Amino acid sequence: MRQYFGDRSQRLCLxxxxxxxxxxxxxxxxxxxxxxxxPIALYHTMRQRPFVRWAMMGTVLFIAIxxxxxxxxxxxxxxxxxSVLALVLLLKWxxxxxxxxxxxxxxxxxxxxxxxSLYLYGLLALAYLVSCGxxxxxxxxxxxxxxxxxxxxxxxxxxxxxxVLALPVTVLLFVTVPRIQGPLWDIGLxxxxxxxxxxxxxxxxxxxxxxxxxxxxxxxKRSDAPVLVAEFSGAVPYKxxxxxxxxxxxxxxxxxxxxxxxxxxxxxxxxxxxxxPDAVLNVLxxxxxxxxxxxxxxxxxxRWLYSLDLPSGQxxxxxxxxxxxxLGIRKISREFKYDVDAWLEYSGGIPLSAEQRSAYLQYxxxxxxxxxxxxxxxxxxxPDPQDILHQWRKTLVTGGYQLTxxxxxxxARDNLDTFFFERKTGGIEHLASSTALVLRAAGIPTRxxxxxxxGSLIALTNFVVVKQEHAHVWVEIWTDxxxxxxxxxxxxxxxxxxxxxxxxxxxxxxxxxxxxxxTPNSSAASSASQSNPNAKKPADSQTxxxxxSDKGWLSRLNLGFETWMLNxxxxxxxxxxxxxxxxxxxxxxLAALAVLGxxxxxxxxxxxxxxxxxxxxPVRRSFEQLNKQMRKRQxxxxxxxxxxxxxxxIATSQPPFYPALEQIVGQYMTLRYxxxxxxxxxxxxxxxxxxxxxxxxx
Amino acid sequence: MxxxxxxPTAAGIGYLLMLLILMLVAVNxxxxxxxxxxxxxxxxxxxxxxxxxxxxxxxRATHVRVRPVHAGQDLAFEIALNEHSxxxxxxxxxSSQDKQRSKTTLQPFYHLRSGQPFEWVYQQPTQQxxxxxxxxxxxxxxxxxxxxxxxxxxxxxxETLVYPQAKSAQSIPETTCGQAAHAHTEAEELAGLxxxxxxxxxxxxxxxxLSKGQNLQVKEFDGAAGDPAIWxxxxxxxxxxxxxxxxxxCHHILECQKRGQxxxxxxxxxxxxxxxxxxxxxxxxxxxxxLPGER
Numbered sequence: 001m002r003q004y005f006g007d008r009s010q011r012l013c014l015x016x017x018x019x020x021x022x023x024x025x026x027x028x029x030x031x032x033x034x035x036x037x038x039p040i041a042l043y044h045t046m047r048q049r050p051f052v053r054w055a056m057m058g059t060v061l062f063i064a065i066x067x068x069x070x071x072x073x074x075x076x077x078x079x080x081x082x083s084v085l086a087l088v089l090l091l092k093w094x095x096x097x098x099x100x101x102x103x104x105x106x107x108x109x110x111x112x113x114x115x116x117s118l119y120l121y122g123l124l125a126l127a128y129l130v131s132c133g134x135x136x137x138x139x140x141x142x143x144x145x146x147x148x149x150x151x152x153x154x155x156x157x158x159x160x161x162x163x164v165l166a167l168p169v170t171v172l173l174f175v176t177v178p179r180i181q182g183p184l185w186d187i188g189l190x191x192x193x194x195x196x197x198x199x200x201x202x203x204x205x206x207x208x209x210x211x212x213x214x215x216x217x218x219x220x221k222r223s224d225a226p227v228l229v230a231e232f233s234g235a236v237p238y239k240x241x242x243x244x245x246x247x248x249x250x251x252x253x254x255x256x257x258x259x260x261x262x263x264x265x266x267x268x269x270x271x272x273x274x275x276x277p278d279a280v281l282n283v284l285x286x287x288x289x290x291x292x293x294x295x296x297x298x299x300x301x302x303r304w305l306y307s308l309d310l311p312s313g314q315x316x317x318x319x320x321x322x323x324x325x326x327l328g329i330r331k332i333s334r335e336f337k338y339d340v341d342a343w344l345e346y347s348g349g350i351p352l353s354a355e356q357r358s359a360y361l362q363y364x365x366x367x368x369x370x371x372x373x374x375x376x377x378x379x380x381x382x383p384d385p386q387d388i389l390h391q392w393r394k395t396l397v398t399g400g401y402q403l404t405x406x407x408x409x410x411x412a413r414d415n416l417d418t419f420f421f422e423r424k425t426g427g428i429e430h431l432a433s434s435t436a437l438v439l440r441a442a443g444i445p446t447r448x449x450x451x452x453x454x455g456s457l458i459a460l461t462n463f464v465v466v467k468q469e470h471a472h473v474w475v476e477i478w479t480d481x482x483x484x485x486x487x488x489x490x491x492x493x494x495x496x497x498x499x500x501x502x503x504x505x506x507x508x509x510x511x512x513x514x515x516x517x518x519t520p521n522s523s524a525a526s527s528a529s530q531s532n533p534n535a536k537k538p539a540d541s542q543t544x545x546x547x548x549s550d551k552g553w554l555s556r557l558n559l560g561f562e563t564w565m566l567n568x569x570x571x572x573x574x575x576x577x578x579x580x581x582x583x584x585x586x587x588x589x590l591a592a593l594a595v596l597g598x599x600x601x602x603x604x605x606x607x608x609x610x611x612x613x614x615x616x617x618p619v620r621r622s623f624e625q626l627n628k629q630m631r632k633r634q635x636x637x638x639x640x641x642x643x644x645x646x647x648x649x650i651a652t653s654q655p656p657f658y659p660a661l662e663q664i665v666g667q668y669m670t671l672r673y674x675x676x677x678x679x680x681x682x683x684x685x686x687x688x689x690x691x692x693x694x695x696x697x698x
Numbered sequence: 699m700x701x702x703x704x705x706p707t708a709a710g711i712g713y714l715l716m717l718l719i720l721m722l723v724a725v726n727x728x729x730x731x732x733x734x735x736x737x738x739x740x741x742x743x744x745x746x747x748x749x750x751x752x753x754x755x756x757x758r759a760t761h762v763r764v765r766p767v768h769a770g771q772d773l774a775f776e777i778a779l780n781e782h783s784x785x786x787x788x789x790x791x792x793s794s795q796d797k798q799r800s801k802t803t804l805q806p807f808y809h810l811r812s813g814q815p816f817e818w819v820y821q822q823p824t825q826q827x828x829x830x831x832x833x834x835x836x837x838x839x840x841x842x843x844x845x846x847x848x849x850x851x852x853x854x855x856x857e858t859l860v861y862p863q864a865k866s867a868q869s870i871p872e873t874t875c876g877q878a879a880h881a882h883t884e885a886e887e888l889a890g891l892x893x894x895x896x897x898x899x900x901x902x903x904x905x906x907x908l909s910k911g912q913n914l915q916v917k918e919f920d921g922a923a924g925d926p927a928i929w930x931x932x933x934x935x936x937x938x939x940x941x942x943x944x945x946x947x948c949h950h951i952l953e954c955q956k957r958g959q960x961x962x963x964x965x966x967x968x969x970x971x972x973x974x975x976x977x978x979x980x981x982x983x984x985x986x987x988x989l990p991g992e993r
Contacts, residue, residue, distance in 0.1 A: 103709045103844065107716040110739075114723050114732055129735040137742055140709075140843045146809060149788050158842060162742055162749065169741035174734060184726045360932050568730050598744070609755065617782075 008152070009142040013093055014040075016135045017086070020113035023120050023128065024082045028507055031067045032083045035060050038450050039094035046094050057091050075483075078115070085112050099143050106139040123561060169601055174593040178587040179570045181456055208246045208304070208450050208471065208619045210264075212257040214415055217450070218427040221405060223468035226298050227305055227452060232462040233292040239454040239571060241289075241344050243309035243474065243486070244466055246451035247302075250359050254367030254413045257433070257448050263301070266329070271321040280312040280320055283286050284348035284485050294339040303327040306451060308342035308467070309486070315340050322350065323447070324484075348483035352445060360445035360478060368437060370417040375441020385479050388442045389487065392435065395493035400424055403493055405430065428490060432473040435489045445478035453490075456569055578605040617685055618670045622691040626664065643669060660694050700755075702850045702922040703836075704747065710845035713743060738778070746843040753790070753839045756783020759853035768948070769863040772821040773830070775855055779816040786811050789841040793821045794833045794855065808837075813817055818953075820855075827862040827944070827987045861983045866949040867938045895975055927960035927972035930982075940992035951982050965989065 025033075038060055039046065048052040064087050073080050089108050096102045113132035117125050138159045147156065181189070193260055208220070228244070249257035262268055274280050281287070287310075297305055307326030315338040317329050328336060352360070363372060378388045402425045412418075416434045419426040432448060439446045453472035455464035474488040577585045584595070623643075630636050635654060637646040643665045651658045667687045672682075706714070712928045717740055763776040781787070787810035800936035808818050820835065837848040891904055894914035902916040930950050935943040947963070954974075962972035965981045970982055 033785065052850060099844075104712060107712055111716060111719050111723075114720055114735065117731065117735075118727065118729070125731050126734065130738065133735050133738050133742075136739075137843065140845075144841060144844045147789075149809060163738070165748075166738060166741035166745045169744060170734065170738045173737035173740060174730075177737070181728050183728070184722065187725075305805055459960065469812045565730055565734065569728070591889075596850055602748075605745075609748070609752055 011137045012142050016109045016139055020109045021086050024116040027079045028083050035064055039090050049637045053095055054509050090242050102143050106136050110136045172597040176590055178590045186456055201380050210259040212450055214429055214510050217429045217471045219472040224313055225468045226294050227466045228297045230295045231294045237460050242454055244306040244452040245309045246304045249448040254364040273319040277314055282348050284346055286347045288345035290343055292341050297336045299333050310343045310346040311340050313341045347485040357445050360447055361440050368416045370421050371437045372441040375438040379442040385444050393492050401493040431489045432475055435475050447476050451475050462582050467666040478654045593649050622688045626691050629695050704846050704848050713845050728855050731761050747846055750839055751841050753787050753841050756785055757781040764858055766825050769824050769827045770824050775820040776965045777818045781810050787954045791838045793836050793838055824860045827860050830858045832857045832918040859987055861987050862944045862948040864952050865945040867942050867946045870950050892918055929962050931964040942984050948986055955979050
C-alpha cells in the first residue's frame with residue numbers, strides 16, 4: 001500500500017465533504033456544527049500526535065452522541081444519521097494517512113451527499129448530485145495522481161471527459177435497468193417477510209369510515225400506512241385500472257356522505273348479499289378483463305375487505321353485498337387473507353326498486369343550488385344519460401379544473417358550489433361529490449364509492465401494495481339498459497402539482513381575497529365566472545398567460561425533465577419498452593436489453609480506441625505480418641533477434657526458405673535504416689507486395 | 699498470445715459497496731435522481747476500465763538489456779519502448795511472474811509521454827547465484843480511478859546468470875601453478891603468434907596479419923618471467939562451508955582482476971588454466987555461479 005498522497009487530495013476530499021453536507025446543514029444541531037470545526041482546526045496536531053488524535057476523536061464522538069441522547073433525538077431519524085455520518089467522515093478525513101483511507105472517505109462522502117440531496121428538488125437536486133459525483137471522481141483521480149503528473153486543470157479535464165463518456169451508458173442504464181419501487185419496507189412486505197401489516201393500534205383508526213366529509217380523503221392521502229397487499233396470478237394490470245372498493249354511499253346531507261344507520265347489521269347485510277358462485281355474474285350485463293389475486297388486508301375498524309372492483313366468486317369468512325362490496329363476516333380486527341376473482345370492466349346490478357331509485361336521486365334541499373341548476377341544464381339539453389355524461393366530461397376537460405393534495409375549502413353547505421364555480425381546485429372528494437350531485441340533478445341515479453385506486457407495484461414481482469395515500473372516491477351511475485357503471489371524474493381533470501408549486505398556489509389563494517377587496521374589477525370578474533363554469537378563474541388565466549409567455553426552451557426542458565426523469569417509474573418503463581417494440585416486458589427482458597446495450601456501447605468504445613491510435617509504420621506492419629506466419633512454423637524472429645541473425649538461423653535450420661527471406665530481410669533492413677527518402681513510397685510498396693507474395697506462398 | 703487480466707482492487711470493492719448503498723437509497727425513496735447518480739457512477743466505473751485499457755494500449759517493448767550482477771544486488775533490466783498511439787500513459791508499474799521477487803520491493807511508477815524515446819529500468823532483487831529462468835514481464839495500471847488493476851504482458855525477460863556474492867572468508871592463497879606469467883615489458887625475442895583474446899595488450903596485436911585478411915593475432919615473446927600465475931583451488935578452502943567457499947573464490951577472482959594477476963581456477967571436476975582478461979573472469983564467475991547447490 002502506498003503511504004503517500006498529495007495535499008490537494010486532502011483539500012478536495014474536504015471540499016467534497018462540505019458540499020455533501022451543504023443542503024442538510026440546517027439539520028445539524030449547533031453543537032454538532034461546532035464539533036465539526038474541531039478536526040479542521042486541529043488537523044496538523046492530530047496528524048503529528050497519535051495520542052491527541054485518539055483523545056480528540058473520542059471526545060468529539062462522546063459529546064455528539066451525548067447531545068443526541070440528552071435531546072431525546074430518535075436514532076434512526078434523518079437528522080441523527082446525517083449528523084453522526086458527517087462527524088465520523090470528518091474525523092476519518094482528518095486522520096487519513098493512506099490513499100486507501102482517503103478513498104474510503106471520498107466514497108462515504110458521496111453517500112452523505114445522496115442523503116442530503118433529499119432536501120432538494122428538481123433540476124437543482126440533479127445538478128447538485130452530478131456535481132458531487134464529479135467531485136468524487138476528481139478526488140479519486142487526485143488520490144491516484146500521487147506524483148502530481150497532472151495539474152488541477154488536467155485533472156478536471158480528465159474527470160469531465162470521463163463523465164461525458166459515461167453519459168450514454170448512464171442513459172442506457174437509466175432506461176433499461178429494471179426499476180424496483182421502494183420503500184424497502186414494501187419489498188419486505190411483498191416477498192413475505194413476517195411483517196405485520198398494521199404496526200400499532202393508532203394506525204387502525206386511520207382509514208375510510210362510515211362518513212365521508214370534504215377534506216377527509218386529502219388527509220388520508222398524507223399517510224403511508226398499508227391497507228392491503230395483493231399478489232396477482234399473472235401479469236399485474238395497469239395501476240390506473242385497479243379500483244379497490246370500500247364503503248358505498250347514497251345519503252348526502254349537503255356536508256357529508258353517510259351510510260344508513262343500520263349499515264353494520266350483519267343479518268341485514270347477509271340477507272341482501274349476492275350468495276352463490278355465480279350470483280354476481282348473473283346480475284352483470286357486461287364484464288371484461290378478469291383477474292385473480294390473493295390479498296392480505298391490514299386490520300381496521302370496519303368490515304370492508306377492499307376487493308378489486310368488481311369481485312365475483314366466493315371466499316371463506318366473507319360475502320359480497322348487494323352493492324358489490326366484499327365484506328367480512330366479522331370486523332377485520334386481525335390481518336385477513338382472501339383470494340377472489342375480479343372483473344376490471346363491468347356494468348350491471350339488480351334492478352332498482354322505486355325506493356332505491358329515490359335514494360340514489362336524493363339531493364339535499366338548500367344545498368349547492370348552482371350545481372343543481374347546472375345539472376338540470378344538462379338534463380334539458382338531452383334526455384339520454386350517456387349524452388349528459390358526455391357533456392359533463394366535456395365541462396371537466398375544458399373547465400380548467402385541478403386536483404390538489406391539500407384543500408382549504410371549508411365543509412360548509414355550499415362547499416361544492418364554491419369548488420366547482422369559484423376555486424376550480426380541490427380534493428378528489430369535492431370532484432366526485434360534485435359529479436354525483438350534478439348527475440342526480442340531471443335525473444341519473446348515482447352513488448358514491450370510496451376506496452383506493454392504484455397501488456405501489458413492487459417491480460420484478462406480481463405484488464401491489466395499497467396504502468392510505470392511494471385513497472380515492474368515484475361515482476357509479478345507474479342506467480336501466482346497462483345497470484351500474486363506473487364514472488371517474490379524476491381522469492378528466494389536471495393532476496395535483498408537486499408540493500412546492502402547491503405551496504405557492506396556496507399562498508396565492510390566501511392573497512386573493514385581499515386583492516378582490518381592493519379592486520372592484522376583480523370581483524366583477526369573479527361574479528362573471530360564477531355564472532359560467534367554463535370561464536377560467538382570473539388566477540388561472542394569469543397563470544396560463546404566464547405559462548404561454550414562458551414557453552421557451554427552459555419550460556420545455558423542465559417538462560421533459562419531469563416527464564422522463566422525475567416521474568420515470570416502472571409503468572413508464574413498461575410503456576416505453578412496448579412503444580420501442582418489446583412485446584413482453586419483464587425483468588429478464590429488461591436486463592437482457594441492458595446487457596445488449598452495454599455490449600454495443602463497448603464495441604463503439606473499442607472502435608474509438610482503435611481510431612485514437614496512430615498508424616503503425618507500414619514497413620514494420622508488413623514485417624510483423626510475415627513474422628506471424630513464420631511463428632506458425634516455429635520460425636519466428638524473436639523480439640531481441642536482429643533480422644540478419646534470424647536469416648542465418650533460417651539458413652541452417654530451414655534452407656528452402658532462405659532465398660526468399662534473404663530478399664525480404666534485405667529490403668526490410670534497407671527501408672528501416674536508410675536515411676534517403678528518394679523513391680521511398682515506391683520502395684515501401686514494393687516491399688509490401690513482396691511480403692504479401694511470400695505469405696501467399698507460405 | 700496477449701493475455702490481459704483485470705481484477706478489482708480493494709478500492710474497487712469499496713466502490714461497488716458504495717454503488718449498492720446508493721441503489722438501496724434510490725429504491726427506498728423511489729428517487730430517480732439518486733438512480734441517475736448511481737447509474738452515472740456505475741458508468742464511470744465501467745468507463746474507467748476502458749481508460750485503463752487505453753493506458754496500457756499503444757506501446758511495446760522492443761528489446762531488453764541486462765548487466766551481470768552478483769547475488770544480493772539488483773538485476774537491472776533496461777527495456778527499450780516504442781510508443782505508437784500518440785497518447786500519454788501514466789502510472790504504469792511492472793511486475794514479473796516471479797511474485798516473490800516482485801513483492802519484495804515497491805515498484806516505482808513509470809510514465810510514457812507520447813513522442814519521446816523511452817527506456818525503463820526494471821529492477822529485480824537477487825538472492826541466489828545461478829541461472830534465473832526467463833520470465834514474462836507484465837505492465838500493470840490502476841489509472842485513472844484505482845478501481846481495477848489491469849495487466850498485460852510487456853516482454854519476455856531473458857535468462858540471466860547471477861554471479862555468486864563476493865565475500866572473503868580467507869585471504870588469497872600464494873599457491874603458484876609452477877609457471878610464471880609472461881612479463882610483457884621485459885620481452886626480448888619473438889617466440890610466435892597466437893590468437894587474440896580479449897584483455898591482450900593492443901600494442902602486441904600483429905597488424906600485419908590483420909591487413910592480410912587473417913584473424914586477429916598477438917605476438918608472444920620470450921623474456922624474463924613476470925609475476926607467477928596463481929591457482930585458486932576449491933580444496934584450499936576446506937575449512938569453510940560450501941557456499942562460503944564459492945563466495946570466497948568469487949572474491950578472490952575479483953581481487954585478481956583488480957590486481958591484474960593471472961590466475962587459474964580449480965573446481966571439483968573443472969580446471970580453468972591460468973589466464974587473465976575479461977573473458978577469463980566471466981568464464982570463472984560463470985562456473986562458480988553454476989556450481990550445484992550444497993546437498
